[in-house]
Amino acid sequence: MTEEKRYPEKPEKVYYFGTCLIDLLYPEAGLAGMQLIQREGIEVVFPQDQTCCGQPAWNSGYRVEAIRVAQHQLDCFNEDYPIVVPSGSCAGMMRHHYPEMFKGSTDELRANTLAGRVFELTEFLEHVLKITLEDLGSPVKVALHTSCAARREMGVATEHEALLKQLSNVELLQQSRKEECCGFGGTFAVKHPAISAEMVSEKANAITATGADTLISGDCGCLMNIAGHLEYQEKQIDSRHIASFIWERTHATER
Amino acid sequence: MQQSAEFHTRVEHALANGQIKTSFRSAMDGLMAKRKAAxxxxxxxxxxxxxxxxxxxxxxxxxxxxxxxxxxxxxxxxxxxxxxxxxxxxxxxxxxxxxxxxxxxxxxxxxxxxxxxxxxxxxxxxxxxxxxxxxxxxxxxxxxxxxxxxxxxxxxxxxxxxxxxxxxxxxxxxxxxxxxxxxxxxxxxxxxxxxxxxxxxxxxxxxxxxxxxxxxxxxxxxxxxxxxxxxxxxxxxxxxxxxxxxxxxxxxxxxxxxxxxxxxxxxxxxxxxxxxxxxxxxxxxxxxxxxxxxGRSRIYEDDELITTLRCIRCGACMNHCPVYARIGGHAYGSTIPGPIGSILEPQKAGLDKLGDLPSASTLCGACAEVCPVHIPIPKLLNRLRFERTRNDHAGATLGQSSGRTVMEAGIWKGWSWVHSQPRLYRLAMYIITRLRKLLPQRIGPWTQVRKAPHIAQKTLHELALKEGFNDK
Incomplete structure (x- = not known):
């Protein structure tokens, strides 16, 4: 679905767009992503004025409100550095929907330029930094839920898996119907809670059935949804953003 | 909103239907497998x-x-x-x-x-x-x-x-x-x-x-x-x-x-x-x-929505849709159900009548991935959500702005205001993180099947500062 993507040479500096969900709920995941990049000798710039990519309003039909927020991000990330985003969903918004959002407006060029610089974290680690990971953790079984945006919009499902496969003590288990949506869908979960509940409970059951100790996802929306349900059901499964998971298992290599 | 209530009733009815959960779902699995093999x-x-x-x-x-x-x-x-x-x-x-x-x-x-x-x-x-x-x-x-x-x-x-x-x-x-x-x-x-x-x-x-x-x-x-x-x-x-x-x-x-x-x-x-x-x-x-x-001529007039009319009625989008697989075709209340129905039917009947359909999707993209004629279904669902809430009286979609409510519009206006002013945003996040223990643990239907999300002690903005990451 996605066009052939070209990746830049390893840069000296990158921007980091932390996403609003990570900011409030999973800051350690955001930080882990930054540390992974920094460990490769790259300066990570985190503009303090960043807020949200605008997706919640955009997907709810409130375009004027979304554009206003997106415009603000155009201001925050105006230098020519790659922008790394630890979320397939928010990266997809900035890479694929910003051009559409600003089409015909005075910000069109800025939006297109920014969109071209956006990379989802795992593709950046894999293709730009060509990161090698040394697993220092004890053996663990994991299940990976790749978000729909990471899979279909950003096309980075293989990158998620490739990174996990570098970790020698991690066994990646396959849940049934793993390509299927977890039922979050932003405001979908609020507007159609019954359908969402059905979807998340099936997803959680499929993950539990693998016997995994930890659920991993590259998107905090899915994580909040599935882990929230697992917790509600009092299932003993940990959940981690992929950045946290990788960082926790590899960071002692740096002394 | 009469039509919303009716849609939700049909959905609940469908979700309670054991047969949809078992045989209907496996029928969809079968159709997906057959397409893949073909x-x-x-x-x-x-x-x-x-x-x-x-x-x-x-x-x-x-x-x-x-x-x-x-x-x-x-x-x-x-x-x-x-x-x-x-x-x-x-x-x-x-x-x-x-x-x-x-x-x-x-x-x-x-x-x-x-x-x-x-x-x-x-x-x-x-x-x-x-x-x-x-x-x-x-x-x-x-x-x-x-x-x-x-x-x-x-x-x-x-x-x-x-x-x-x-x-x-x-x-x-x-x-x-x-x-x-x-x-x-x-x-x-x-x-x-x-x-x-x-x-x-x-x-x-x-x-x-x-x-x-x-x-x-x-x-x-x-x-x-x-x-x-x-x-x-x-x-x-x-x-x-x-x-x-x-x-x-x-x-x-x-x-x-x-x-x-x-x-x-x-x-x-x-x-x-x-x-x-x-x-x-x-x-x-x-x-x-x-x-x-x-109504097809009206759809035809719009440069983006016209792609709806490419459809060759193969049904692959419904076979692959996780929502359709849960609620079946009747819940949609339209002649054509599923993802293609959710973009086509509201445009024909009007968003005032079938305006719920475009919202009943997670925008997961499974439909567009299999559409044989590349109809950008999620993009069109998004567009129709916009048509349903916009109030600028531009565009030609039937039932435009019929789904706009004062409350929802107010929420997004407030959201937009906070998220376009960084100081205000940081302050708001600071307050929320500090008051996290006082926040309700039940949030509407979300917590009927989930625990409430855990708000962090400190935001990433704070952690980034503390760890010495540059702002520029």
Missing amino acids: FPDPEALETLRFRGAQIRANSLSKLHELLEQLENNCHKNGIQVHWAERIEDANNIVLTIMQNHQADLLIKGKSMVSEEMELNRFLEQHGIECIESDLGEYILQLAGEPPSHIVAPAIHKSRQQIAQLFNEKFPDIPYSDDVDRLTRNAREILRKKFYAARVGLSGVNFAVAETGTLCLVENEGNGRMCTTVPPVHIAVTGIEKVVEKLEHIPPLLKLLCRSATGQAITTYFNMITSPRKQGEKDGPEEIHLVLLDN
Whole structure:
């Protein structure tokens, strides 16, 4: 679905767009992503004025409100550095929907330029930094839920898996119907809670059935949804953003 | 919001239906697997989908011209063409043809446009009996239900339910839940109707402008019977079904069959180009083509929404939709359900009537991934969400701004205000993180099946500062 993507040479500096969900709920995941990049000798710039990519309003039909927020991000990330985003969903918004959002407006060029610089974290680690990971953790079984945006919009499902496969003590288990949506869908979960509940409970059951100790996802929306349900059901499964998971298992290599 | 309440009731009803959870869901799994097996080479599939999209986009780009060409060529071939702007017009055209032939029985092949027209109900009001001859459609006619899928209309029914239904309606025929036996029974009943009917009706999968040919894809042979046995054949279709050239048919047919059922080709493929000619032994004496607009021209006017009209009705988007798989086709309350229905039907009926459909999607993109003609369904769902809430009175979508509420608009305005002012945003996040223990642990329906999300002690903004990450 996605066009052939070209990746830049390893840069000296990158921007980091932390996403609003990570900011409030999973800051350690955001930080882990930054540390992974920094460990490769790259300066990570985190503009303090960043807020949200605008997706919640955009997907709810409130375009004027979304554009206003997106415009603000155009201001925050105006230098020519790659922008790394630890979320397939928010990266997809900035890479694929910003051009559409600003089409015909005075910000069109800025939006297109920014969109071209956006990379989802795992593709950046894999293709730009060509990161090698040394697993220092004890053996663990994991299940990976790749978000729909990471899979279909950003096309980075293989990158998620490739990174996990570098970790020698991690066994990646396959849940049934793993390509299927977890039922979050932003405001979908609020507007159609019954359908969402059905979807998340099936997803959680499929993950539990693998016997995994930890659920991993590259998107905090899915994580909040599935882990929230697992917790509600009092299932003993940990959940981690992929950045946290990788960082926790590899960071002692740096002394 | 009356329509929202009705939609939610239908959804709840569907979610409580155990059969959807089990047999319906596995039927969808089966269709997905068949499609996958039918396209073993991903590169070849992409090339073919691209070609399909190109053909359909090209046809739509010169729709007016092609429709004229179709009309002329049909006319030359002896097919009578009728234009219907509204459903009422189309129904009246069919009625007049029936009356002209003193026909009181119509034998029908599968046609979603006739469903859209509610033709059966209309004709029955005028004393004309309609018999569906597609097995699935016939089952539903007996049950008094609308189709729940555009390709497999009765897929929501189990073999046992169908056996029961036959037993109720035809007590003289011995009970059987054997599929072959049931099919044979239906065949015997229908065969008599084929001979008795003076008029047969069908849909059209593709209408070829350059030759005036009507293409009909089917598996049961009932389509061929409907279009050849009765003396009169009426084909009803939407104006968007026209394609330019005969050479466009093979790629589209390949895409349609493989995407729909995983078949390389259907058991029957009919190309109807004229009524019976002198000296020919079969075929109808008269053929009528009814071309229905019913809002399609309005969709056509919009550069983005026009892609809706590319659809070749394969049903792959519904087979792959996680929402459709949970709620089935009836919950949508529209003629065509699933992802394509959620973009097409609200545009036809108006967002004030079916405005919930575009919101009943997670925008997961599974539909667009399999669409054989590259309809950007999630993008169009998003667009219709916008149309439903915008209040600038621009654009032409029916029922625009009907879903805008003061409360929702207020929430997004406030959200937008906070998220475009960094200091205010940081302050708000600071306060929320500090007060996290005081925040409610129950948040509406979210926490009916989930624990509330855990708000962090400190935001990433704070952690980034603390860890010395530069701001510029």
